[in-house]
Amino acid sequence: MSKYQNNKYFFINQEIALSASQYPSIKHIFPSSLGIIFIGKISTSILTNLGFYINKLFNSFFYKILFIGELEIPSILYERGIKKEHNLLNQTFKKVILQPTNKLYCIIKNLMKEHNINVGLGLTDLPIYSSNDESLLFLFGESNINHRCAIVSTHNLIPQFNKESGYNFKDGNRIIKEAIHEIGHIIIGLEHCLTADCVMRFSKNIEEIDNKSVNLCEKCQSRLNEVRLKNNF
Ligand SMILES: [Zn+2]
Numbered sequence: 001m002s003k004y005q006n007n008k009y010f011f012i013n014q015e016i017a018l019s020a021s022q023y024p025s026i027k028h029i030f031p032s033s034l035g036i037i038f039i040g041k042i043s044t045s046i047l048t049n050l051g052f053y054i055n056k057l058f059n060s061f062f063y064k065i066l067f068i069g070e071l072e073i074p075s076i077l078y079e080r081g082i083k084k085e086h087n088l089l090n091q092t093f094k095k096v097i098l099q100p101t102n103k104l105y106c107i108i109k110n111l112m113k114e115h116n117i118n119v120g121l122g123l124t125d126l127p128i129y130s131s132n133d134e135s136l137l138f139l140f141g142e143s144n145i146n147h148r149c150a151i152v153s154t155h156n157l158i159p160q161f162n163k164e165s166g167y168n169f170k171d172g173n174r175i176i177k178e179a180i181h182e183i184g185h186i187i188i189g190l191e192h193c194l195t196a197d198c199v200m201r202f203s204k205n206i207e208e209i210d211n212k213s214v215n216l217c218e219k220c221q222s223r224l225n226e227v228r229l230k231n232n233f
């Protein structure tokens with residue numbers, strides 16, 4: 001069902017011209033193949049659990065899950081479009097480099113093309129900001145429905161002291177919830193759910209992520225079923 005590849009890719013002539021525009025339309029692309037792409041220094045220890053929850057929640061939406069890693073942003077691209085900002089969460093005086101989501105979408109899209117994948121989810125330890133709205137800094141994740149790809153940043157999901165020692169159960173769960181949330185957007189659209197513990201609820205901080213479950217509520221489940229019906233599977 002799934003396969004893990006441990007190749008290193010380097011993108012030398014990468015164009016950063018991907019449109020960030022998002023039109024909340026549900027494309028008829030399912031059942032589909034899903035690529036999970038590791039960018040930067042990110043532990044692959046969550047793979048088994050992530051694969052389990054993707055299969056559990058989006059059962060039959062993905063006939064193949066391909067894991068691709070570990071990638072690095074090539075040095076020629078690294079500085080392009082970055083922002084340097086204080087991370088208020090860690091309260092340090094040192095500014096942090098944030099990468100624009102568009103750059104990561106480009107890397108993901110290139111890999112999707114190369115591996116013939118329809119939906120791509122990037123996981124990165126790098127802090128990110130939204131190319132759609134540049135005031136949105138240190139995002140947990142963002143999806144681009146038009147390009148059928150999404151990115152999740154673990155930077156503010158995991159406490160600094162856990163980054164070297166390895167993720168604990170809670171850290172892993174947060175990453176899985178945000179990954180499921182972004183894949184959910186690609187399938188059922190950009191709207192957020194208001195149900196308290198639904199994974200499609202918007203979380204503005206890690207406490208809110210910890211308070212929601214990794215499951216879809218009944219309403220979101222029926223939206224998923226609507227997409228299934230529309231796509232005849
Ligand atoms: Zn969302």
Ligand SMILES: [Zn+2]
Binds near residue numbers: 193198201219
């Ligand atoms: Zn819901």
